[in-house]
Amino acid sequence: MSVLDSKIPEGPLKDKWTNHKNKIDLVNPANKRKIDIIVVGTGLAGGSAAASLAEMGYNVKSFCYQDSPRRAHSIAAQGGINAAKNYQNDGDSVYRLFYDTVKGGDYRSREANVHRLAEVSGNIIDQCVAQGVPFGRDYGGLLDNRSFGGVLVSRTFYAKGQTGQQLLLGAYSALNRQIAKGKVTMYNRHEMVELVKVNGKARGIIARNLETGELERHSAHAVVIASGGYGNVFFLSTNAMGSNATAAWKIHKKGAHFANPCYTQIHPTCIPRSGEHQSKLTLMSESLRNDGRIWVPKNMEDVLAIREGKLKPTDLSEDQRDYYLERRYPAFGNLV
Ligand SMILES: Cc1cc2nc3c(=O)[nH]c(=O)nc-3n(C[C@H](O)[C@H](O)[C@H](O)COP(=O)(O)OP(=O)(O)OC[C@H]3O[C@@H](n4cnc5c(N)ncnc54)[C@H](O)[C@@H]3O)c2cc1C
Structure with a gap:
């Protein structure tokens, strides 16, 4: 070895x-x-x-x-x-x-x-x-x-x-x-x-x-x-x-070490793939990173209604939204 x-x-x-x-x-x-x-x-x-x-x-x-x-x-x-x-x-x-x-x-x-x-x-x-x-x-x-x-x-x-x-x-x-x-x-x-x-x-x-x-x-x-x-x-x-x-x-x-092959950069915010012809993913603009806020519906009924197409996420009022990153990591918030 x-x-x-x-x-x-x-x-x-x-x-x-x-x-x-x-x-x-x-x-x-x-x-x-x-x-x-x-x-x-x-x-x-x-x-x-x-x-x-x-x-x-x-x-x-x-x-x-x-x-x-x-x-x-x-x-x-x-x-x-x-x-x-x-x-x-x-x-x-x-x-x-x-x-x-x-x-x-x-x-x-x-x-x-x-x-x-x-x-x-x-x-x-x-x-x-x-x-x-x-x-x-x-x-x-x-x-x-x-x-x-x-x-x-x-x-x-x-x-x-x-x-x-x-x-x-x-x-x-x-x-x-x-x-x-x-x-x-x-x-x-x-x-x-x-x-x-x-x-x-x-x-x-x-x-x-x-x-x-x-x-x-x-x-x-x-x-x-x-x-x-x-x-x-x-x-x-x-x-x-x-x-x-x-x-x-x-x-x-030829003998050089190859370290951390698991280390591949992932960009989670890519424009969705549009078809078989596509050979790479295109990144959405990074200029807005760290702005905006991330949330999920607070109640399971709302989640199910959105999945079934009966409710639009934009119909949920502020108190029905869970800004979970800000709640769980108040110092970092959406930076997490
Ligand atoms: C979409 C995207 C966004 C990114 N955003 C950021 C960011 O905001 N901030 C940040 O710090 N980093 C970012 N990165 C990462 C960063 O851009 C890269 O890590 C860095 O640019 C890699 O530079 P490099 O010179 O190592 O490789 P590359 O730019 O890929 O250059 C490789 C070179 O090697 C040559 N080459 C390869 N194989 C051979 C061969 N067999 N024979 C001859 N020539 C060969 C190629 O021709 C090319 O000239 C981003 C990466 C991507 C893909």
Whole structure:
């Protein structure tokens, strides 16, 4: 049986990554240009990794199976991105974002990594704004936040109901800048079909050119896999059929661990399926999340009458409705 070594740095939880970053071996700027890195995926993870690595001086080869990096499935994300900036003065902090994220991850996430996410969350927003991502703003022009994700603070930065699309356009602009500078070579319509290992280390990939059908070999000093989610384990999900985990499966077969397969994001508020032709579910607007109220009829007779079509839910008066989330969880109410 293999033993998982997640290589989380030593030290107290909140200092682990800071200590690691302070002590990690650095690469001389003149040497960076001698190092090649393959990045599979051009979504928010891969697109920004490729752009950042190239900006730092490495030579990057970037792969996606779509006809443009812009079509990665990150484009579907609607609601927003969390950051512990405490702009709303509602008591937010790095610790609270860390705590809420660990809780939201059902206490299964790697806590040190979540802490790092919370630490860098503010910088990510600054960088996105600098890259031109049009986050929602209040009347005075300052960045706005929405209440999102079932927490007691408003820390979500958003761009209407298209945050993923706008963020991806930001990452894509940064990527394009590096493509134009010759630091990133872009391979659209290329599907990674195999990982190449040399002496136990990932040193390349085999990719199929989806236009010609040819198999190609690509080598590098390191390979980053940022190939997205594993949504299609269910019949229909909000992931496109293309989000089929082929790259993740290939690297798993070569020794990478595949953790928490039960962890598939579910969007309960989807437009109902309209027929056999439909390959994915479409999310209702997330811009209204956490507004509105949720109730069920208080009396069983009303439930039965609604089921039989003899009564409309809208005919029930306030005192016939049970706002059960607000009743059972008064602090969180509908945020539950
Ligand atoms: C409808 C919806 C709403 C969401 N809303 C939110 C939200 O409000 N807030 C939030 O934080 N998150 C949200 N999410 C989740 C979030 O969008 C995703 O977790 C995130 O965007 C995934 O980014 P990624 O870069 O890992 O993957 P993706 O964007 O899926 O990119 C995967 C990339 O890998 C490439 N690829 C895959 N396999 C191969 C292969 N074999 N060879 C070559 N290339 C390959 C693809 O071409 C693509 O470029 C939402 C998700 C969905 C579906």
